[in-house]
Amino acid sequence: MSEQQNEAKKIAGRRVIQEFVRDGMKLGLGSGTTSHFFVRELGKHVANGMKLTCTTTSRSTIDVAREVGIAITDPNDIGELDLTVDGPDEIDRQFNMIKGGGACLLWEKIIAHASRQMITVCDETKIVDRLGAFPLPVEVVQFAWKQTERMVARVLEEHRIEASIYRRMRDGQPVVTDSGNFILDCKCSAIVEPAPLEIELNRIPGVVENGLFTRESAGMVVGCFDGSSYVKMR
């Protein structure tokens, strides 16, 4: 990842705080490198006295938040959130996203839906004309995962999507999510109709959640390589 891209992520995070975060809010903190830059920026405001009640979308974000002095509330004890800020792996101009490159999609979707508003934070490289270059993650229970994989392949085929599906591995071991599940990464041809695909994948027994987020994002805050940023609302 280039230094320029990291800088664009930081710029976007600062802009989110400026435009959307207010004292007293209940916030959902997203996962991944972009969200972590945002959390680190937020830590500076908390250190300067901003009062926030925060919960997170992954164990990794809990660690980053604590590191920068942000207390984390159990999601069961927070009620409805005002705002969740989270990053995509890809986002199109209709605000459809692929998420889950860091295996956090399930908690991310739960927390996004627990919030009155979700804002996407990203650098300009994440914006695409059509979803599908980034492999679509599907979180599945461990039991009979190869059967679930066959059913995922069938649904993708029904959507006329050519796909290669791989169980995600790291250091020779299957990746296990924060909820104890596996991830199937689906390297797809272009995803033309993400909204029905999102629903149909989730109808498969064994699928816990998939990385298509077609309804959640209310707007995007984009950091650019030239140092500028912009906000686009749905």
Ligand SMILES: O=C[C@H](O)[C@H](O)[C@H](O)COP(=O)(O)O
């Ligand atoms: O599971 C991970 C999340 O969906 C991330 O928010 C997503 O992968 C984007 O991560 P990054 O900001 O590192 O590109």
